[in-house]
Amino acid sequence: MRLFTRKVPKSASAPPDAPPVPLSGFAERNPVTAKHRRRWLGLDIGSSAVKIVELSRQGEAYRVEAFAVEPVPPGSVVAGNISDAGAVGEAIRKACERAGTKPRNVCAGIRDSAVVTKTLEMDASLSDRELEAEVTLEAERQMPFPVDEMAIDFEPMQLSSRDPSRVDVLLVACRLEHVVLRQEAAELGGVRLDIVDVESHAVQRAVAEVAPERQPVAFADIGASTSTLMIVDGESVVAREEQFAVDRLATDALATDAHATEPLLGLLTRLLRLVRLGNPTTPLDRLLLAGGIATTPGLAEGIGGHLKLAVEVADACRDMAVAEHTDAVSLGEHAPMLFTACGLALRGFDAVRT
Incomplete structure (x- = not known):
């Protein structure tokens, strides 16, 4: 895996020898450090709360070691963008204290709407260094902001279908400030950020835990200010976001008043379309429902009837073991809010597989 880590500078509070944080949606192989990375914490920073899940792995089996949901002050995160790193850092600190964890390895997420992706075609004979230089030049030409303001990552995919002497390369970039603010908030919260991943990639990993048959699955996350709907089909993810505040809903009446769900049903119908x-023509018969309101009695059934899909509450941890010191009942109750955080934690284990 090649990472433009030089594009992500250390923040002022980082130790002198701390490595920069890569923006990555892909697996970085690093067998040298694998023995030190048996736990990963996924950090999902939302508009209403910070969500964390810490996983350990033995063989191919995962165990939930810790989790927490900690509110953030209103306005400190707006549509996925951090506006008050200090407030978010304090929420991260409280979440880790509540969970009883001092994480060594942390992966945070960034919204798809903040990320630009391009597929480039490059000479397949280029060395790693030459490929990095060529991708940098292409990023300067094709990205909508200056290269010195970008965090960049790329991954060679497969040989070009048009010309086997060339290779398709996926380029992923976002504004540097999005990564730096997450790094700053994490450090203020007492943790060091190792990886920043694209949220749809995290969801893709979490979906694979609950739908290993790899059939197309829809995923809807009803957030405090933004709602997202994705279709995950194997390695492919298509996502759409829309500003939609949960406080527009009469949440107390969702379980008893069909009219209370109409704005939500309209949103999901629109995003699914x-x-x-x-x-x-992609066959689709299943939807995973995430977010704080997902466990509202009767809501999943009502959405399923409207969309003509089998709807279930999203729980990426349902088949995982749970540490003895972790409250399994509370974990199940909070599972729909923790889905993305769980996928982010899973990303960390990709980084150490050989």
């Missing part, structure tokens, strides 16, 4: 435009 948008994500299916690219491949309207």
Whole structure:
């Protein structure tokens, strides 16, 4: 894996020998450090709360070691963008204290709407260093902001279908400030950020835990200010976001008043139509529902009846073991809020597989 880590500078509070944080949606192989990385904490920073999940792995089996949900002050995170790193850092600190963990390895997420992706075609004979230089030049030409303001990552995918002497390379970039603010908030919260991953990639990993048959699955996350709907089909993810505040809903009446769900049903219908435009013939019969309101009695059934899909509450940890000191009942109750954080924790284990 090649990472433009030089594009992500250390913050002022970072130790002198601390490595910069890569923006990555891909697996970084690093067998040398694998023995030191048996636990990973996924950090999901939302508009209403910080969510953390810490996983350990033995062989291919995962165990939930800790989790927590800690509110953030209103306005400190707006549509996934951190506006008050100090407030977010304090929430991270409280979440780790509540969970009883002092994480060594942390992966945070960044919204898809903040990320730009491009597929480039490069000479397949280029060395790693030459490929990095060529991708940098292409990023300067094709990205909508200056290269010195970007955090960049890339991954060679497969040989070009048009010319086997060339290779398709996926380029991922975002504004540097998005990564730096997450790094700053993490450090203020007493943890060091190792990886920043794209949230849809984290969801993709979590979906693979609950749908190993790899059939197309829809995923809806009803957030405090932004709602997202994705279709995960194997290695492919199509996502759409829309500003939609949960406080627009009469949440107390969702379980008893069909009219209270109408704004939500309209939102999901609209987003589902948008994500299916690219491949309207893809068979789809299942939707995972995430977010704080997902466990509302009768809500999943009502959405399923409206969308003509089998809807279930999203729980990426349901088949994982749970540490004795962790409250399994509370974990189940909070599972729909922890889905993305769980996928972010899973990303860390990709980084150490040989």
